[in-house]
Amino acid sequence: MSTSHKLIRQSYEARTGGSGKQADAMTPAMTAFERSPDGGKGLARDTRVRWALEEVGQPYEVRLVSFPAMKEPAHLALHPFGQIPTYEEGNLAIFETGAIVLHIAEQHAGLLPKDADARARAITWMFAALSTVEPPILDLSTARIVEGDKPWARERLPLVMDRIRVRLGQLSARLGDADWLDGAFSAGDLLMVSVLLRLRMSGVLGEYPNLAAYVDRGEARPAYRRAFAAQLAINAPAS
Known part of the structure; x- marks a missing residue:
């Protein structure tokens, strides 16, 4: 395994001063960017997993992975597409952010309602965030960063923005x-807020005041603040 892997322990109790669960041999481990492309602004998908773990008060470890190490056999054994995050708990190893957050929500109280119907609706919103709302938002990043120098980029960008506005209008x-999508805050809100955060720099979120306020409420949650701070600290410039 590459020497660019680093392991750190995230202790819920140490950061909150509470009587959180003690880390032990079964403490789950997740992977995160050694250097996040966004500089630790909370847009990388590993932040979503951190947030979920913080919401349920579960101690966890983070293995920091460099871009070259993501393509090495050791990491590909965990994530066949060479991405992050991954999640390991005992003999279980899974990938894909939605699957990881759903697993955490099913194992711990706090992210899914107890009522069966409400639980099903919360899971539906998880899928909606990742499968319906996020794709056009990701397309905006592609249009601006990957395709920005193409001769047809200026003509394509308004079409991308139109698709985003359709989804935002519906949402x-x-x-x-x-305050939240279906009663109390759930894993559906966690993923939807995470997806919408990608639009903050575009300014389009401000066209929908209730969605902007919704995102603000998500960011104000103590668990999100802890997750964001942990990610930012990793990406802070070395002194």
Whole structure:
């Protein structure tokens, strides 16, 4: 395994001053960027896993992985597509952010309702965030960063923005004046807020005041603040 792997322990109890669960041999481990492309602004998908673990009060370890190490056999054995995050707990090793967050939510109280119908709706919102709302938002990044120098880029960008606005308009109408998507905060909100955060720099989120306020509520949650701070600390410039 590459020497660019580093292991750190994230202790819920140490950061909160509470009586959180003690880390032991079964403490789950996740992977995160050694240097995040966003500089630790919370947009990398490993932040979503951190946030979920913080919400349920589960201690965890983080294995920091460099870009070259992501393509090495050791990491490909965990994630066949050479990406992050991955998640290991005992003999279980899984990948894909949505699957990891769902696993955490199913194993610990706090991210899924106890009522079966409400639980199903929360899981539906998880899928909606990743499968319906996020794809056009990711397309915006592609249009600006990957395809920005193409001769047809200026013509394509308005089409991408139109698709984003369609989704935001639909989501805004459904959310209305509610705090969260379906009653109390759930894993569905965690993923939806994480997805919408990618739009902050574009300014388009401000066109939908209730969605902007929704994202603000997500960012204000103590668990999100801890996850964000942990990710930012890793990416802080060396003194």
